[in-house]
Amino acid sequence: MIPTNWLMRLFRRRSIEAEMHEELEFHRDARIAHLVAQGATRAEAERRARLEFGAAGHYQEECRAALGYRLLDELRSDVRYTVRGLRKSPGFFAASITILALAIGANSVLFTLFNSFVVKPLAVPGAERHFDLNGRNSEARRISSWTVPEMRLLASGASAQVESLYSYSTFQVLMVKPVQRQVLVSTVSADYFQVLGANARLGRTFGIKEDRLPLVVLSDSGWRKLFGGDPNVIGQSVRVLSTAFTIAGVMAPEFTGTEPAVPEFWTPTGSFPLLRLREPGSPVSRFDVSGFLRPGVSLSQAQSALLSVASHLDRPEEERVTALELQPRPSLFPRNEDVSTASGLVFAAFLIVLLIACANLANLHLARAASRTHEIAMRLSLGASRWRIIRQLLTESACIGILGALAAIALAAFGIRQVQDYLFSSMMGIGIALLPVTLDWRVFSYTAALGLIAGIAFGLLPAIEATAPSLTASTKREGRMRPRRLRGLLIGGQIAASLVLLILAGVLVRNIRQLDSVATGYNLDNVLDLKVDQLSPGLIDRLSRLDSIASLSAVSRVPLYGRLDLHGAMVDGKSTSVAFNQVDQRYFETLAVPVMEGRGFTRNEAETRARVTVISSATARKLWPGVTSAVGKSVELTADPGDEGGTAGRYEVIGVVPNLVSGWLFEGADPTAVYLPASAGARGVSSIMVRVNGNPVAAAAALRTACAESTQTPVGCEPASLRQVASLQRFPFQAAAAVAGVLGLLALLLTGVGLYGVVNYAVMQRRKEFGIHVALGASPRQVMTRTVAEAGRYVSGGLLAGLPICLVLSKLAASSVFAVKTFDxxxxxxxxxxLMLISLLACLGPARRAARLDPMRSLRED
Known part of the structure; x- marks a missing residue:
């Protein structure tokens, strides 16, 4: 920090210097008066006083140096010198600022996102004491959900260490009224708003005794999207699934909850069974739990207190809590090891671009500094210290860094809007609204710091080289080898860094193309997932009679909604595990999947849940290797803990179907898939899958109309094609590839521009050398070849250095990035x-300029 007394001296400089001048005059006048009193004449006394005191300016300069004014004067002088340089070489400085602005702007956009979700505190009182509660069982398996009674026991048992706890669960449901669409809902404990210190903008929040009432509190964004900001919304109803919820209040715009996605509304935890259509006898509802420490209490103290209560909770043995983890979450995202690792890797990729820009500018400024050898040598010979000249050159580069940071702020403001439109549009399309991302003082500080550090980083090496004795005291030819080598090393480093980023982008793009080419085994466009709020056999029969419907099936898991659940199995006395799905008799017909061997299910088998099964060909090969036909074989599904669907038992294989992709596209076809018969209304069978005829959009509209025009209670339904579901799976890869692609192209642009500038400067510096070559008989083609070959050596060196780095990173990524092909x-x-082609194009212009140099004119130049 800057000392306060120095700041006071700075603001009082005029008065201090005036006092200094008065004091010197006082002492000199006193000496003159003393000499006159001793008998000297006035003129003689003034002469002797001047000789005794010496030059007043010298003492004033010493005082200014002691007070810190000299450094400020020199800095101001250096800035003025930099401004004059800007005017003399506007193109050079404009190019430097543009290169730096692009690199810093990209980093500022990234930090803006990081700041909004990880750094910026939650907009709630005591955010620094906020934490998430997670447990571990005896097998170290994570326990992240708790019942409401458990949460209350934990809160009361550790009340001395924990100020409060609250529970929540956020998910999507189908809204029927006032609009029919998927909405994001958060069920929270009744004291949620009181704990977070939030007040309603309109109406009220729900109280502790209203936990089981069908109430909702709208978020500001939900109020505007669903009701157009109607001020008379209090008391109106929102119908979700088959339940009407009364609107109790609307929250203020500044309150968005404690998660990155803003729900349309909050409901009490007692409404969870209504929203999830839980059946009688279903497992008790569990929720995530967070809370606040009491002031002055450490995480370890609270953890010990909570563990003493959690270890005695009445839970099944496999869910008994043996350890607790209190994860600090003062922001939207927790600050844990996973977040730190992921953000560190992303920041490293963005900083590589900044390093490329710094190497670029170091090369340009090194070439420019070499051309100023005479100027610097003259200043040294006139008495300037080497450190003084280095400081002046660093001031010049730091000014460029600050100007680049200012331009980067403008680019970041534009770029963050583009990022939000691109990355968040898919989320908005499925009913999820993320918090808006804005620039604040942290972003400005980070950008300014990057600009200043980058300015010093790329300016330090040229400043040291420009003032080196070998460059100032030697002839022109003696001082050029070292800068040329340094420029070559910097070019090679840029090429290596660009290679890493471009290969990363290429690998991700290739992964996306592979996702698009995955053979799922069915048509993604004409198969729809139909989300309904009330599933019944009558609804299935009614919808199946529509002309636009080719087939309709009730299933427990629609394809592409995550991996199938695993079930323990015994085959020929050997224990194994298989993935299973419960489907009705029309499942394979709806997917248009042929039965390769045997047959599919009958309606009676689906309704009675007969002990028969259809398996995939991969499952047949795994369970009975070398067997020609698996039809007639049997597999026994063991009774796993928590198996409440009655799926355990011995099943006879009646059919074999092709391998399908039921889970994630990047994992490909299911390694195992066992299909069990079930029908609509059976436990666990809550989804409908539809294959449509003709235009899927028209068929989806017909489905919505048929649901709404039911003769009984209107049913809400929302169809989504499996192509849309596949696009959501593709989105993370697409976003990562887009970011990597932008970084790669930016690195390529910076490298190309920098290589052009360096080769161009080298040609201008070596005019006499090229003139000698031409005078001795070298042809223009030979001069071009020599120029391109020299740059080509540096580029080749960078490629040779970058490829092993990419291979090592691929090896590391292959062990940490799941199911993503890292080597392509x-x-x-x-x-x-x-990169070789871009480098060649960057060198051709300067090389042609070197070949066209007039040898006589070059030889005459000093």
Whole structure:
């Protein structure tokens, strides 16, 4: 920090210097008066006083230096010198600022996102004491959900260490009124708003005794989207699934909850069974739990107190809590190891672009500094210290860094809007609204710090080289080898860094293309997932009679909604596990999947849940390797803990179907898939899958109309094609590839521009050398070849250094990035070729300029 007394001296500089001048005049006048009193004449006394005191300016300069004014004067002088340089070489400085603005702007956009979700505190009182509660069982399996009575026991048992706890669960449901669409809902404990210190903008929040009432509190965004900001919304109803909820209040805009996604509304935890259509006898509802420490209490103290209560909770043995983890969450995202690792890798990728820009600018400024050898040598010979000149050159580069940071702020403001529109549009399309991301003082500080550090980083090496004795005291030819080598190393580093980013982008793009080419085994466009609020056999029969419906099936898990559940199994006395799905007799017909061997289910088998099964061909090969036909074989599903669907038992294989993709696209076809018969209304069978004829959009509209025009209670339904579901799975890869692609292209642009500038400066510096070559008989083609070959050596060195780095990173990523192909021969061959071509194009212009130099004119130049 800057000392306060120095700031006071700075603001009082004029008065201090005036006092200094008065004091010097006082002492000199006193000496003159003393000499006159001793008998000297006035003129003689003034002469002797001047000789005794010496130059007043010298003492004033010493005082200014002691007070810190000299450094400020020199800094101001250096800034003025930099401004004059800007005017003399506007193109050079504009290029430097643009290069830096692009690199810093990209980092500022990233930090803006990081700041909004990880750094910025939650807008609730005591955010620094906020934590998430998680447990572990005896097998170290994570326990992240708790019942409401458990939460209350924990809160009361650790009340001395924990100020409060609250429970919540956020998920999507189908809203029927006032609009029919998927909405994000958060069920929270009744004291949720009181704990977070939030007040309603309109109406009220729900109280502790209203936990089981069908009430909702709208968020500000939900109020505007669903009701257009109607001020008379209090008391109106919102119908979700088959239940009408009364609107109790609307929250203020500044309150968005404690999660990145803003729900349309909050409901009490007692409404959870109504929203999830829980059947009688279903497992008790569990929720995530967070809370606040009491002031002055550490996490370890609260953890010990909570563990003493949690270890005695009445839970099944496999869910008994043996350890607790209190994870600090002062912001929207927790600050844990996973978040730190992921953000560290992303920041490293963005900082590589900044390093490329710094290497670029160091090269340009190194070439410019070499051209100023005479100027710097003259200043040294006139008495300037080497440190003084280095400081002046660093001031110049720091000013460029600050100007680049200012331009980066403007780019970041524009870029963050584009990022939100691109990355968040898919989330908005499925009814999820993320918090708006804005620039604040943290972003400005981070950007300014990056600009200043980058300015010093790229300016330090040129400043040291420009003032080196070998460059100032030697002839022109003696001082050029070292800068040329340094420029070559910097070019090689840029090429290596660009290679890493471009290969990363290429690998991700190739992964997306592979996702698009995955053979799912069914048509993604004409198969729809139909979300309904009330599933019944009558609804299925009614919808199946529509002309636009080719087939309709009730299932427990629609394809592409995550992996199938695993079930323990015994086959020929050997224990194994298989993935299973419960489907009715029309499942394979709806997917248009043929039965390869045997047959499918009958309606009676589905309604009675007969002990028969259809398996995939991969399952047949795994369970009975080498067997020609698996039809007639049997597999026994063991009774796993928590098996409440009655699926355990011995099943006879009646059919074999092709391998399908039921879970994640990037994992490909299911390694195992066992299909069990079930019908609509059976426990666990709550989804409908539809294959439509003709236009899927028209068929979806017909389905909505048929549900709404039911002769009984209107049913809400929302169809979504499996193509849309696949697009959601593709979205994370697409976003990562887009970011990597932008970084790669930015690195390629910076490298190309920098290489052009460096080669161009090198040609201008070596005019006499090229003139000598031409005078001795070298042809223009030979001069071009020599120029391009020299740059090509540096580029080749960078490629040779970058490829092993990419291979090592691929090896590391292969062990940590699940189911993503990290090595792609196409990317590893095409990217180096692309870099070589870009480098060649960047060198051709300066090389042609070198070939056209007039030898006589070059030889005459000093």
């Amino acid at each position: 021969p196409w990317a590893y061959t095409s990217v180096p070729v692309l």
